[in-house]
Amino acid sequence: MGVSIRPSSALRVLLVDSDPEARNILKRALEQRIARPLMILETASPETARLMLAEQNFDVLTLDLDTIGGPSGYPEFHTLARSSLTYVCGEASRVIEAVAVVRAGAADYVEKPLDGTAFARRIERQFVVAEAITVAECNGLVGRSARMRTLFDQIARVAPASAPVFISGETGTGKELCARAIHSKSRRREGPFVVVDCASLGRDDLMMALAGSDGTGALFRANGGSLLLDEVGGLDPAVQAMLVRFIESGEVVGLNGEVLPQRLDVRLLATTEHLPEALIQTGTMRADLFYRLNVLTMRLPALRERPEDIGPIAEAVLKRCAEQGGTAFSRFAPSAEKAISSYAWPGNVRELENLIHRIAMLNDGEVITAEMLSNAGLGLHRTSTTASITPIRSGATGEVAEKAQTPAAARVKPLWMTEAEVIEEAIEAFDGNIARAAAALEISPSTIYRKRRSVAQSAKDLLPQVRFG
Incomplete structure (x- = not known):
C-alpha cells in the first residue's frame, strides 16, 4: 500500500473572495512558490463556490470572511469542504470572529492585507516539503x-x-x-x-x-x-x-x-x-x-475527513501486530487496500485498529485479503443510503415489524450492537477477565464497563442474546 506523497499530482486550490486583487495576490504567490502542478480555481460568488465544492474536492480552500457572510456563513462551507485545508481571510482587527471560525474548524485565520509569499510558504510546507509523520514522532x-x-x-x-x-x-x-x-x-x-x-x-x-x-x-x-x-x-x-x-x-x-x-x-x-x-x-x-x-x-x-491517512495507519498497525504479536502479515492485497480506503470508518482509528488486530489473530499468512476483511466484519454496520432497517410498531400488541429490505440491508447492524458483540466475545475468550479482554481489544477496562452500561438498555429489547453482566 503506497503511502508516499506524489509531487506529480496537481495541488487543487479554490480561492473565494469578492476582491479580485486579493485572489490575484494568493494565486501569483502560489504559482511562483509551489514546485508541483497546480489547479487554481477562483470565484467572487459564494453561490458558485458552493456548487464547485459540491462537485469536486480541493486540497486548499481560502474564504474571505465578508464574501461568505461572516462567521455565521462558515459552518456550511466547512461541511462542503470535506477534507480541504480551509483558511479564512479577514481584517486583523476582527479577533473575536477569527477565533470563532478557527474553533469551528478552519485551519487558520489569514490577516488582510494579504502576505501572499507567507501564505504560499505555508502551503509549501504542508504539501510539498513535509516529511512523513511516523508513529514514534x-x-x-x-x-x-x-x-x-x-x-x-x-x-x-x-x-x-x-x-x-x-x-x-x-x-x-x-x-x-x-x-x-x-x-x-x-x-x-x-x-x-x-x-x-x-x-x-x-x-x-x-x-x-x-x-x-x-x-x-x-x-x-x-x-x-x-x-x-x-x-x-x-x-x-x-x-x-x-x-x-x-x-x-x-x-x-x-x-x-x-x-x-x-x-x-x-x-x-x-x-x-x-x-x-x-x-x-x-x-x-x-x-x-x-x-x-x-x-x-x-x-x-474523523478518519473519514482524512482518507489519505487510512493507508499509513493500517500499515503502522500491521507492523505493530508483527512486532508485538509475532504475526507474519506484512501487507495488504490491492483489493483489501481498496476496501479499507473506501469505507467510512464510523468508529474511526480505533475501529480500523481493532479490525486489523482481529484479522491478525484469527488468520495466517503474509497478505491481508478483502475476504479476510469481510469475514472480520468490515462493512456489516455500514449505513445504507438506499435501504435501511427501520423498526415500526404495528397493531395493538406493539410488535415490531420490519420494512421490506434488500439482502444487503438485512445484514446492517447498528455500530453499538457490533461493539457489544465484540466486547462480549473478548470477555468470554478470556474467561470473564475484563482486564485481559480490554488489553486484547486495546481499550481500557473502564471503557468496557462504560460501553456495557450504555448499551444495556437498548440491548434489552433489540439484542437479548448479548450478556451484560
Whole structure:
C-alpha cells in the first residue's frame, strides 16, 4: 500500500473572495512558490463556490470572511469542504470572529492585507516539503494529510504552555494520544501523566479518584505533570465546582468539603466527543469551568475527513501486530487496500485498529485479503443510503415489524450492537477477565464497563442474546 506523497499530482486550490486583487495576490504567490502542478480555481460568488465544492474536492480552500457572510456563513462551507485545508481571510482587527471560525474548524485565520509569499510558504510546507509523520514522532498519532500535519503543528505550539487544553473529536479519533503527545513535548515531560476516566465514575467515586485521601488522588499524583480528564461531557456539578476551585487556586477540596493542605502544580488536559461549545449551550457544563478549560482548543479530525491517512495507519498497525504479536502479515492485497480506503470508518482509528488486530489473530499468512476483511466484519454496520432497517410498531400488541429490505440491508447492524458483540466475545475468550479482554481489544477496562452500561438498555429489547453482566 503506497503511502508516499506524489509531487506529480496537481495541488487543487479554490480561492473565494469578492476582491479580485486579493485572489490575484494568493494565486501569483502560489504559482511562483509551489514546485508541483497546480489547479487554481477562483470565484467572487459564494453561490458558485458552493456548487464547485459540491462537485469536486480541493486540497486548499481560502474564504474571505465578508464574501461568505461572516462567521455565521462558515459552518456550511466547512461541511462542503470535506477534507480541504480551509483558511479564512479577514481584517486583523476582527479577533473575536477569527477565533470563532478557527474553533469551528478552519485551519487558520489569514490577516488582510494579504502576505501572499507567507501564505504560499505555508502551503509549501504542508504539501510539498513535509516529511512523513511516523508513529514514534507523535506518540502513536499517524498521518500525512494536511489536517494531521496541522494538528502536529498545533501540538508543538501548545505543548510548551501551561494553560489547560480542551481536545475534542469523535470516539476513536485518538484524543488521549493527542494529550500524551502534548505532555511528552512539554516542559513537564519528566513529570507524571495521569488519566482519569470521568465518564465511568459517579460523583463520589470521581471526587475520591481526584482528591483521594492522604495525597493519593489523581490531582496529587499528577503534581509537577499533567492530568487528563477523559470525557468531561457529563461531570456532576459538585465535581465541576471542585475543578473550578482547583484551577483558580491550586487547592483541592475533599469529598467532605475539607480543603486539603497541599497546593499543587498540575496542567489540566480535557477531552470530549462533543463540540465544546455545545456543553455550555446545553447547560451540561458550568460557564466558569468551560472558560477555564477552554483556553487552548484542538479538534481531532474523523478518519473519514482524512482518507489519505487510512493507508499509513493500517500499515503502522500491521507492523505493530508483527512486532508485538509475532504475526507474519506484512501487507495488504490491492483489493483489501481498496476496501479499507473506501469505507467510512464510523468508529474511526480505533475501529480500523481493532479490525486489523482481529484479522491478525484469527488468520495466517503474509497478505491481508478483502475476504479476510469481510469475514472480520468490515462493512456489516455500514449505513445504507438506499435501504435501511427501520423498526415500526404495528397493531395493538406493539410488535415490531420490519420494512421490506434488500439482502444487503438485512445484514446492517447498528455500530453499538457490533461493539457489544465484540466486547462480549473478548470477555468470554478470556474467561470473564475484563482486564485481559480490554488489553486484547486495546481499550481500557473502564471503557468496557462504560460501553456495557450504555448499551444495556437498548440491548434489552433489540439484542437479548448479548450478556451484560
